[in-house]
Amino acid sequence: xxxxxxxxxxxxxKTGQSMTLQCAQDMNHNSxxxxxxxxxxxxxxxxYSASEGTTDKGEVPNGYNVSRLNKREFSLRLESAAPxxxxxxxxxxxxxxxxxxxxxxxxxxxxxxxx
Amino acid sequence: AQKVTxxxxxxxxxxxxxxxxxxxxxxxxxxYYLFWYKQPPSGELVFLIRRxxxxxxNEISGRYSWNFxxxxxSFNFTITASQVVDSAVYFCALxxxxxxxxxxxxxxxxxxTILTVxx
Numbered sequence: 001x002x003x004x005x006x007x008x009x010x011x012x013x014k015t016g017q018s019m020t021l022q023c024a025q026d027m028n029h030n031s032x033x034x035x036x037x038x039x040x041x042x043x044x045x046x047x048y049s050a051s052e053g054t055t056d057k058g059e060v061p062n063g064y065n066v067s068r069l070n071k072r073e074f075s076l077r078l079e080s081a082a083p084x085x086x087x088x089x090x091x092x093x094x095x096x097x098x099x100x101x102x103x104x105x106x107x108x109x110x111x112x113x114x115x
Numbered sequence: 116a117q118k119v120t121x122x123x124x125x126x127x128x129x130x131x132x133x134x135x136x137x138x139x140x141x142x143x144x145x146x147y148y149l150f151w152y153k154q155p156p157s158g159e160l161v162f163l164i165r166r167x168x169x170x171x172x173n174e175i176s177g178r179y180s181w182n183f184x185x186x187x188x189s190f191n192f193t194i195t196a197s198q199v200v201d202s203a204v205y206f207c208a209l210x211x212x213x214x215x216x217x218x219x220x221x222x223x224x225x226x227x228t229i230l231t232v233x234x
Contacts, residue, residue, distance in 0.1 A: 042224035050219040094220050101148040101210045101220045106160040
């Protein structure tokens with residue numbers, strides 16, 4: 001009963017390095033999301049994928065790219081990491097929100113530090 | 116644009132006290148959904164409740180209750196007889212249902228309220 005799985009759980013990068021955060025869900029959900037959580041700011045949407053084959057920007061997309069590899073997987077890439085991207089990243093999924101907005105299921109998060 | 120405000124940054128109570136977490140939202144949509152999530156010290160996000168804008172009935176689940184008032188755009192959460200295990204960050208969130216057909220369930224979160232329950 002995995003739900004939403006994120007890898008890695010922790011990562012330390014140097015400024016300018018690149019990396020990809022992985023997310024996979026086994027609930028046959030159509031929509032997937034990437035959020036970042038910063039102290040005092042709640043969670044903010046970076047990118048989302050309404051369905052397989054589509055992606056779109058959220059509130060804070062700058063410095064990130066995403067790929068919806070298939071229905072299960074949605075990855076987040078930092079091309080050139082910056083200290084401002086130090087955060088906890090959450091991936092989430094939901095079955096099919098259009099008009100019904102079912103709850104999103106969240107992964108356990110990736111704690112990313114950029115030095 | 117939608118917005119969620121949780122004005123209480125931190126609340127500290129003693130076990131068995133009742134505590135209410137406030138949530139005020141802004142949206143132009145007539146159809147929307149409100150959520151509460153709990154984030155315990157372990158860090159995961161746990162879904163607590165979902166409420167749509169047409170259902171203003173208050174809800175009770177054990178020691179938890181929610182008061183939804185459209186007139187004041189508020190969706191407050193009360194924990195009765197708090198316990199140490201209730202210590203967590205609590206998030207209120209809003210999702211517009213339609214937004215011109217492009218909502219896709221995107222959540223707007225409040226800043227979160229840190230609740231500490233002391234023994």
